[in-house]
Amino acid sequence: MNILVVDDHALFREGLAMVLRQLDPDARVQEAGTAAQARRVLATPPPPDLLLIDLALPDMDGLALLRELRGEGMDCPVAVVSASDEPALVRDALAAGAQTFIPKSTHSGDMLTGLRQVLAGRDWLPAPVRRALRQRETRQQPILTQRQADILALLCEGCSNGEISERLSISTHTVKFHLATLFRLLEARNRTECVARARALGLPQAPNQT
Incomplete structure:
Protein backbone atom coordinates (compact mmCIF):
# COMPACT_ATOMS: atom_id res chain seq x y z
CA MET A 1 0.00 0.00 0.00
CA ASN A 2 1.26 3.47 -0.93
CA ILE A 3 0.25 6.37 1.33
CA LEU A 4 1.10 10.05 0.99
CA VAL A 5 0.90 12.39 4.00
CA VAL A 6 0.86 16.12 3.19
CA ASP A 7 1.36 18.33 6.27
CA ASP A 8 3.77 21.14 7.03
CA HIS A 9 4.68 19.86 10.51
CA ALA A 10 7.41 17.22 10.32
CA LEU A 11 6.77 15.86 13.82
CA PHE A 12 3.08 15.33 13.05
CA ARG A 13 3.92 13.63 9.74
CA GLU A 14 6.33 11.26 11.44
CA GLY A 15 3.84 10.38 14.18
CA LEU A 16 1.05 9.88 11.67
CA ALA A 17 3.27 7.63 9.55
CA MET A 18 3.77 5.36 12.57
CA VAL A 19 0.00 5.14 13.08
CA LEU A 20 -0.65 4.49 9.40
CA ARG A 21 1.65 1.48 9.35
CA GLN A 22 -0.92 -0.22 11.57
CA LEU A 23 -3.12 -0.33 8.48
CA ASP A 24 -0.44 -2.31 6.68
CA PRO A 25 2.98 -3.10 8.18
CA ASP A 26 4.42 -3.11 4.66
CA ALA A 27 2.88 0.24 3.72
CA ARG A 28 5.12 2.73 1.96
CA VAL A 29 4.39 6.05 3.66
CA GLN A 30 5.74 9.10 1.84
CA GLU A 31 5.73 12.61 3.26
CA ALA A 32 5.40 16.11 1.83
CA GLY A 33 5.53 19.40 3.70
CA THR A 34 4.18 21.61 0.92
CA ALA A 35 1.80 21.41 -2.03
CA ALA A 36 4.78 21.61 -4.39
CA GLN A 37 6.46 18.65 -2.69
CA ALA A 38 3.20 16.71 -2.83
CA ARG A 39 2.95 17.29 -6.56
CA ARG A 40 6.49 16.03 -7.08
CA VAL A 41 5.68 12.84 -5.17
CA LEU A 42 2.42 12.38 -7.07
CA ALA A 43 4.22 12.79 -10.39
CA THR A 44 6.34 9.71 -9.62
CA PRO A 45 4.71 6.26 -9.96
CA PRO A 46 3.15 4.38 -8.36
CA PRO A 47 0.15 6.55 -7.43
CA PRO A 48 -0.95 6.56 -3.79
CA ASP A 49 -3.68 4.27 -2.51
CA LEU A 50 -4.51 6.86 0.15
CA LEU A 51 -3.80 10.58 0.49
CA LEU A 52 -3.95 12.44 3.80
CA ILE A 53 -3.80 16.21 3.47
CA ASP A 54 -3.73 19.12 5.89
CA LEU A 55 -5.50 22.33 4.92
CA ALA A 56 -2.93 24.83 6.21
CA LEU A 57 -0.02 24.34 3.82
CA PRO A 58 2.64 27.06 3.54
CA ASP A 59 2.46 27.47 -0.24
CA MET A 60 -1.18 26.70 -1.04
CA ASP A 61 -4.54 26.15 0.62
CA GLY A 62 -5.06 22.42 1.08
CA LEU A 63 -8.62 22.54 -0.25
CA ALA A 64 -7.44 24.34 -3.38
CA LEU A 65 -4.83 21.64 -3.89
CA LEU A 66 -7.44 18.92 -3.44
CA ARG A 67 -9.77 20.55 -5.97
CA GLU A 68 -6.95 20.80 -8.48
CA LEU A 69 -5.95 17.16 -8.02
CA ARG A 70 -9.53 15.95 -8.41
CA GLY A 71 -9.91 18.13 -11.48
CA GLU A 72 -6.81 16.49 -12.95
CA GLY A 73 -8.31 13.05 -12.47
CA MET A 74 -6.72 11.84 -9.24
CA ASP A 75 -9.11 9.19 -7.94
CA CYS A 76 -7.49 7.76 -4.80
CA PRO A 77 -9.32 8.10 -1.45
CA VAL A 78 -8.54 11.35 0.38
CA ALA A 79 -8.67 12.08 4.10
CA VAL A 80 -8.46 15.71 5.18
CA VAL A 81 -6.68 15.97 8.53
CA SER A 82 -7.05 19.37 10.17
CA ALA A 83 -6.61 21.19 13.46
CA SER A 84 -10.04 22.75 12.83
CA ASP A 85 -13.36 20.93 12.93
CA GLU A 86 -15.64 23.78 11.84
CA PRO A 87 -18.73 22.33 10.10
CA ALA A 88 -18.41 24.74 7.17
CA LEU A 89 -14.84 23.58 6.61
CA VAL A 90 -15.92 19.93 6.80
CA ARG A 91 -18.59 20.52 4.16
CA ASP A 92 -16.10 22.33 1.92
CA ALA A 93 -13.67 19.41 2.18
CA LEU A 94 -16.33 16.84 1.31
CA ALA A 95 -17.57 18.97 -1.58
CA ALA A 96 -13.98 19.22 -2.86
CA GLY A 97 -13.72 15.44 -3.06
CA ALA A 98 -12.54 14.18 0.33
CA GLN A 99 -13.97 10.90 1.63
CA THR A 100 -13.44 11.84 5.25
CA PHE A 101 -12.52 14.75 7.49
CA ILE A 102 -10.50 13.85 10.57
CA PRO A 103 -9.73 16.47 13.24
CA LYS A 104 -6.22 16.17 14.63
CA SER A 105 -7.75 15.68 18.07
CA THR A 106 -9.20 12.32 16.92
CA HIS A 107 -7.94 9.21 18.75
CA SER A 108 -5.61 7.11 16.61
CA GLY A 109 -7.85 4.06 16.95
CA ASP A 110 -10.84 5.97 15.61
CA MET A 111 -8.72 7.32 12.77
CA LEU A 112 -7.65 3.83 11.76
CA THR A 113 -11.25 2.62 11.88
CA GLY A 114 -12.28 5.45 9.60
CA LEU A 115 -9.42 4.99 7.17
CA ARG A 116 -10.26 1.30 6.81
CA GLN A 117 -13.80 2.34 5.88
CA VAL A 118 -12.46 4.82 3.34
CA LEU A 119 -10.10 2.25 1.82
CA ALA A 120 -13.09 -0.09 1.49
CA GLY A 121 -14.83 2.53 -0.64
CA ARG A 122 -17.10 4.06 2.00
CA ASP A 123 -17.31 7.64 3.24
CA TRP A 124 -16.77 8.09 6.98
CA LEU A 125 -16.80 10.88 9.55
CA PRO A 126 -15.94 10.77 13.27
CA ALA A 127 -19.01 10.82 15.50
CA PRO A 128 -18.32 14.34 16.92
CA VAL A 129 -18.02 15.72 13.38
CA ARG A 130 -21.29 14.07 12.32
CA ARG A 131 -23.07 15.53 15.36
CA ALA A 132 -21.71 19.02 14.69
CA LEU A 133 -22.84 18.84 11.06
CA ARG A 134 -26.35 17.72 12.05
CA GLN A 135 -26.65 20.51 14.62
CA ARG A 136 -25.52 23.14 12.13
CA GLU A 137 -27.80 21.83 9.39
CA THR A 138 -30.82 21.75 11.69
CA ARG A 139 -30.07 25.25 12.92
CA GLN A 140 -29.29 26.78 9.55
Missing part, protein backbone atom coordinates in the same frame (compact mmCIF):
# COMPACT_ATOMS: atom_id res chain seq x y z
CA GLN A 141 -31.63 25.11 7.07
CA PRO A 142 -32.76 27.98 4.84
CA ILE A 143 -36.37 28.72 3.95
CA LEU A 144 -36.79 28.73 0.17
CA THR A 145 -39.49 30.17 -2.02
CA GLN A 146 -41.29 27.71 -4.29
CA ARG A 147 -39.37 29.03 -7.31
CA GLN A 148 -36.03 28.64 -5.53
CA ALA A 149 -36.98 25.11 -4.47
CA ASP A 150 -37.96 24.20 -8.04
CA ILE A 151 -34.68 25.50 -9.46
CA LEU A 152 -32.68 23.75 -6.74
CA ALA A 153 -34.42 20.44 -7.45
CA LEU A 154 -33.60 20.69 -11.16
CA LEU A 155 -30.03 21.73 -10.37
CA CYS A 156 -29.70 18.57 -8.28
CA GLU A 157 -30.92 16.58 -11.28
CA GLY A 158 -27.95 17.94 -13.22
CA CYS A 159 -29.91 20.35 -15.41
CA SER A 160 -28.14 23.24 -17.13
CA ASN A 161 -29.43 26.81 -16.90
CA GLY A 162 -31.03 26.40 -20.31
CA GLU A 163 -32.77 23.17 -19.32
CA ILE A 164 -34.06 24.74 -16.09
CA SER A 165 -35.31 27.72 -18.09
CA GLU A 166 -37.18 25.46 -20.51
CA ARG A 167 -38.71 23.16 -17.91
CA LEU A 168 -39.95 26.01 -15.70
CA SER A 169 -40.85 28.36 -18.58
CA ILE A 170 -38.72 31.19 -17.24
CA SER A 171 -35.83 33.16 -18.73
CA THR A 172 -32.20 32.15 -18.24
CA HIS A 173 -31.68 35.57 -16.62
CA THR A 174 -34.25 34.62 -13.97
CA VAL A 175 -32.54 31.26 -13.48
CA LYS A 176 -29.18 32.96 -12.92
CA PHE A 177 -30.73 35.40 -10.46
CA HIS A 178 -32.23 32.60 -8.37
CA LEU A 179 -29.04 30.52 -8.55
CA ALA A 180 -27.05 33.43 -7.13
CA THR A 181 -29.53 33.61 -4.25
CA LEU A 182 -29.31 29.86 -3.67
CA PHE A 183 -25.50 29.99 -3.60
CA ARG A 184 -25.69 32.70 -0.95
CA LEU A 185 -28.30 30.90 1.16
CA LEU A 186 -26.39 27.61 1.05
CA GLU A 187 -22.95 29.24 1.43
CA ALA A 188 -21.84 27.62 -1.83
CA ARG A 189 -19.27 28.91 -4.29
CA ASN A 190 -20.37 26.84 -7.28
CA ARG A 191 -23.03 24.42 -8.54
CA THR A 192 -21.25 21.34 -7.17
CA GLU A 193 -21.09 22.74 -3.64
CA CYS A 194 -24.68 23.95 -3.88
CA VAL A 195 -25.91 20.46 -4.80
CA ALA A 196 -23.80 18.79 -2.09
CA ARG A 197 -25.07 21.11 0.63
CA ALA A 198 -28.67 20.92 -0.53
CA ARG A 199 -28.58 17.12 -0.41
CA ALA A 200 -26.98 17.18 3.03
CA LEU A 201 -29.91 19.31 4.21
CA GLY A 202 -32.49 17.12 2.50
CA LEU A 203 -33.68 20.08 0.44
CA PRO A 204 -34.07 18.75 -3.13
CA GLN A 205 -37.67 17.88 -3.91
CA ALA A 206 -39.46 17.15 -7.16
CA PRO A 207 -39.95 20.47 -8.97
CA ASN A 208 -43.44 21.92 -9.30
CA GLN A 209 -43.91 22.31 -13.05
CA THR A 210 -47.67 22.62 -13.17
Whole structure:
Protein backbone atom coordinates (compact mmCIF):
# COMPACT_ATOMS: atom_id res chain seq x y z
CA MET A 1 0.00 0.00 0.00
CA ASN A 2 1.26 3.47 -0.93
CA ILE A 3 0.25 6.37 1.33
CA LEU A 4 1.10 10.05 0.99
CA VAL A 5 0.90 12.39 4.00
CA VAL A 6 0.86 16.12 3.19
CA ASP A 7 1.36 18.33 6.27
CA ASP A 8 3.77 21.14 7.03
CA HIS A 9 4.68 19.86 10.51
CA ALA A 10 7.41 17.22 10.32
CA LEU A 11 6.77 15.86 13.82
CA PHE A 12 3.08 15.33 13.05
CA ARG A 13 3.92 13.63 9.74
CA GLU A 14 6.33 11.26 11.44
CA GLY A 15 3.84 10.38 14.18
CA LEU A 16 1.05 9.88 11.67
CA ALA A 17 3.27 7.63 9.55
CA MET A 18 3.77 5.36 12.57
CA VAL A 19 0.00 5.14 13.08
CA LEU A 20 -0.65 4.49 9.40
CA ARG A 21 1.65 1.48 9.35
CA GLN A 22 -0.92 -0.22 11.57
CA LEU A 23 -3.12 -0.33 8.48
CA ASP A 24 -0.44 -2.31 6.68
CA PRO A 25 2.98 -3.10 8.18
CA ASP A 26 4.42 -3.11 4.66
CA ALA A 27 2.88 0.24 3.72
CA ARG A 28 5.12 2.73 1.96
CA VAL A 29 4.39 6.05 3.66
CA GLN A 30 5.74 9.10 1.84
CA GLU A 31 5.73 12.61 3.26
CA ALA A 32 5.40 16.11 1.83
CA GLY A 33 5.53 19.40 3.70
CA THR A 34 4.18 21.61 0.92
CA ALA A 35 1.80 21.41 -2.03
CA ALA A 36 4.78 21.61 -4.39
CA GLN A 37 6.46 18.65 -2.69
CA ALA A 38 3.20 16.71 -2.83
CA ARG A 39 2.95 17.29 -6.56
CA ARG A 40 6.49 16.03 -7.08
CA VAL A 41 5.68 12.84 -5.17
CA LEU A 42 2.42 12.38 -7.07
CA ALA A 43 4.22 12.79 -10.39
CA THR A 44 6.34 9.71 -9.62
CA PRO A 45 4.71 6.26 -9.96
CA PRO A 46 3.15 4.38 -8.36
CA PRO A 47 0.15 6.55 -7.43
CA PRO A 48 -0.95 6.56 -3.79
CA ASP A 49 -3.68 4.27 -2.51
CA LEU A 50 -4.51 6.86 0.15
CA LEU A 51 -3.80 10.58 0.49
CA LEU A 52 -3.95 12.44 3.80
CA ILE A 53 -3.80 16.21 3.47
CA ASP A 54 -3.73 19.12 5.89
CA LEU A 55 -5.50 22.33 4.92
CA ALA A 56 -2.93 24.83 6.21
CA LEU A 57 -0.02 24.34 3.82
CA PRO A 58 2.64 27.06 3.54
CA ASP A 59 2.46 27.47 -0.24
CA MET A 60 -1.18 26.70 -1.04
CA ASP A 61 -4.54 26.15 0.62
CA GLY A 62 -5.06 22.42 1.08
CA LEU A 63 -8.62 22.54 -0.25
CA ALA A 64 -7.44 24.34 -3.38
CA LEU A 65 -4.83 21.64 -3.89
CA LEU A 66 -7.44 18.92 -3.44
CA ARG A 67 -9.77 20.55 -5.97
CA GLU A 68 -6.95 20.80 -8.48
CA LEU A 69 -5.95 17.16 -8.02
CA ARG A 70 -9.53 15.95 -8.41
CA GLY A 71 -9.91 18.13 -11.48
CA GLU A 72 -6.81 16.49 -12.95
CA GLY A 73 -8.31 13.05 -12.47
CA MET A 74 -6.72 11.84 -9.24
CA ASP A 75 -9.11 9.19 -7.94
CA CYS A 76 -7.49 7.76 -4.80
CA PRO A 77 -9.32 8.10 -1.45
CA VAL A 78 -8.54 11.35 0.38
CA ALA A 79 -8.67 12.08 4.10
CA VAL A 80 -8.46 15.71 5.18
CA VAL A 81 -6.68 15.97 8.53
CA SER A 82 -7.05 19.37 10.17
CA ALA A 83 -6.61 21.19 13.46
CA SER A 84 -10.04 22.75 12.83
CA ASP A 85 -13.36 20.93 12.93
CA GLU A 86 -15.64 23.78 11.84
CA PRO A 87 -18.73 22.33 10.10
CA ALA A 88 -18.41 24.74 7.17
CA LEU A 89 -14.84 23.58 6.61
CA VAL A 90 -15.92 19.93 6.80
CA ARG A 91 -18.59 20.52 4.16
CA ASP A 92 -16.10 22.33 1.92
CA ALA A 93 -13.67 19.41 2.18
CA LEU A 94 -16.33 16.84 1.31
CA ALA A 95 -17.57 18.97 -1.58
CA ALA A 96 -13.98 19.22 -2.86
CA GLY A 97 -13.72 15.44 -3.06
CA ALA A 98 -12.54 14.18 0.33
CA GLN A 99 -13.97 10.90 1.63
CA THR A 100 -13.44 11.84 5.25
CA PHE A 101 -12.52 14.75 7.49
CA ILE A 102 -10.50 13.85 10.57
CA PRO A 103 -9.73 16.47 13.24
CA LYS A 104 -6.22 16.17 14.63
CA SER A 105 -7.75 15.68 18.07
CA THR A 106 -9.20 12.32 16.92
CA HIS A 107 -7.94 9.21 18.75
CA SER A 108 -5.61 7.11 16.61
CA GLY A 109 -7.85 4.06 16.95
CA ASP A 110 -10.84 5.97 15.61
CA MET A 111 -8.72 7.32 12.77
CA LEU A 112 -7.65 3.83 11.76
CA THR A 113 -11.25 2.62 11.88
CA GLY A 114 -12.28 5.45 9.60
CA LEU A 115 -9.42 4.99 7.17
CA ARG A 116 -10.26 1.30 6.81
CA GLN A 117 -13.80 2.34 5.88
CA VAL A 118 -12.46 4.82 3.34
CA LEU A 119 -10.10 2.25 1.82
CA ALA A 120 -13.09 -0.09 1.49
CA GLY A 121 -14.83 2.53 -0.64
CA ARG A 122 -17.10 4.06 2.00
CA ASP A 123 -17.31 7.64 3.24
CA TRP A 124 -16.77 8.09 6.98
CA LEU A 125 -16.80 10.88 9.55
CA PRO A 126 -15.94 10.77 13.27
CA ALA A 127 -19.01 10.82 15.50
CA PRO A 128 -18.32 14.34 16.92
CA VAL A 129 -18.02 15.72 13.38
CA ARG A 130 -21.29 14.07 12.32
CA ARG A 131 -23.07 15.53 15.36
CA ALA A 132 -21.71 19.02 14.69
CA LEU A 133 -22.84 18.84 11.06
CA ARG A 134 -26.35 17.72 12.05
CA GLN A 135 -26.65 20.51 14.62
CA ARG A 136 -25.52 23.14 12.13
CA GLU A 137 -27.80 21.83 9.39
CA THR A 138 -30.82 21.75 11.69
CA ARG A 139 -30.07 25.25 12.92
CA GLN A 140 -29.29 26.78 9.55
CA GLN A 141 -31.63 25.11 7.07
CA PRO A 142 -32.76 27.98 4.84
CA ILE A 143 -36.37 28.72 3.95
CA LEU A 144 -36.79 28.73 0.17
CA THR A 145 -39.49 30.17 -2.02
CA GLN A 146 -41.29 27.71 -4.29
CA ARG A 147 -39.37 29.03 -7.31
CA GLN A 148 -36.03 28.64 -5.53
CA ALA A 149 -36.98 25.11 -4.47
CA ASP A 150 -37.96 24.20 -8.04
CA ILE A 151 -34.68 25.50 -9.46
CA LEU A 152 -32.68 23.75 -6.74
CA ALA A 153 -34.42 20.44 -7.45
CA LEU A 154 -33.60 20.69 -11.16
CA LEU A 155 -30.03 21.73 -10.37
CA CYS A 156 -29.70 18.57 -8.28
CA GLU A 157 -30.92 16.58 -11.28
CA GLY A 158 -27.95 17.94 -13.22
CA CYS A 159 -29.91 20.35 -15.41
CA SER A 160 -28.14 23.24 -17.13
CA ASN A 161 -29.43 26.81 -16.90
CA GLY A 162 -31.03 26.40 -20.31
CA GLU A 163 -32.77 23.17 -19.32
CA ILE A 164 -34.06 24.74 -16.09
CA SER A 165 -35.31 27.72 -18.09
CA GLU A 166 -37.18 25.46 -20.51
CA ARG A 167 -38.71 23.16 -17.91
CA LEU A 168 -39.95 26.01 -15.70
CA SER A 169 -40.85 28.36 -18.58
CA ILE A 170 -38.72 31.19 -17.24
CA SER A 171 -35.83 33.16 -18.73
CA THR A 172 -32.20 32.15 -18.24
CA HIS A 173 -31.68 35.57 -16.62
CA THR A 174 -34.25 34.62 -13.97
CA VAL A 175 -32.54 31.26 -13.48
CA LYS A 176 -29.18 32.96 -12.92
CA PHE A 177 -30.73 35.40 -10.46
CA HIS A 178 -32.23 32.60 -8.37
CA LEU A 179 -29.04 30.52 -8.55
CA ALA A 180 -27.05 33.43 -7.13
CA THR A 181 -29.53 33.61 -4.25
CA LEU A 182 -29.31 29.86 -3.67
CA PHE A 183 -25.50 29.99 -3.60
CA ARG A 184 -25.69 32.70 -0.95
CA LEU A 185 -28.30 30.90 1.16
CA LEU A 186 -26.39 27.61 1.05
CA GLU A 187 -22.95 29.24 1.43
CA ALA A 188 -21.84 27.62 -1.83
CA ARG A 189 -19.27 28.91 -4.29
CA ASN A 190 -20.37 26.84 -7.28
CA ARG A 191 -23.03 24.42 -8.54
CA THR A 192 -21.25 21.34 -7.17
CA GLU A 193 -21.09 22.74 -3.64
CA CYS A 194 -24.68 23.95 -3.88
CA VAL A 195 -25.91 20.46 -4.80
CA ALA A 196 -23.80 18.79 -2.09
CA ARG A 197 -25.07 21.11 0.63
CA ALA A 198 -28.67 20.92 -0.53
CA ARG A 199 -28.58 17.12 -0.41
CA ALA A 200 -26.98 17.18 3.03
CA LEU A 201 -29.91 19.31 4.21
CA GLY A 202 -32.49 17.12 2.50
CA LEU A 203 -33.68 20.08 0.44
CA PRO A 204 -34.07 18.75 -3.13
CA GLN A 205 -37.67 17.88 -3.91
CA ALA A 206 -39.46 17.15 -7.16
CA PRO A 207 -39.95 20.47 -8.97
CA ASN A 208 -43.44 21.92 -9.30
CA GLN A 209 -43.91 22.31 -13.05
CA THR A 210 -47.67 22.62 -13.17
